[in-house]
Amino acid sequence: MHKLSRERVNQLARDLLEAMTRSKAVVLLKDREVVRQSIAHALGDELKREEEREENVRRKLATMKKPPGPGSREWEFLFRKLMEEEYVREGLDS
Numbered sequence: 001m002h003k004l005s006r007e008r009v010n011q012l013a014r015d016l017l018e019a020m021t022r023s024k025a026v027v028l029l030k031d032r033e034v035v036r037q038s039i040a041h042a043l044g045d046e047l048k049r050e051e052e053r054e055e056n057v058r059r060k061l062a063t064m065k066k067p068p069g070p071g072s073r074e075w076e077f078l079f080r081k082l083m084e085e086e087y088v089r090e091g092l093d094s
Helices: 006-022 032-062 073-089
Strands: none
Touching: 006 032, 032 073
């Protein structure tokens, strides 16, 4: 996964906030800046968890008796399968 910069996370938070406030169904109960910071924090936390999931999967692949070569079709298939298992284990259906 490509790591997002802090600036990119903040831009995504601003974009999400802007999209939310355009909807008449969304009423902000806090100041816009507080909401933007909360969104950015939540995005950052999820990106960290995603990195941890990927690292867990890489470790599992590395400890296999005959691990497939990184970048091979088999490696990509197993990586996706193990990532799905990580999501299910955390209660996040993919």
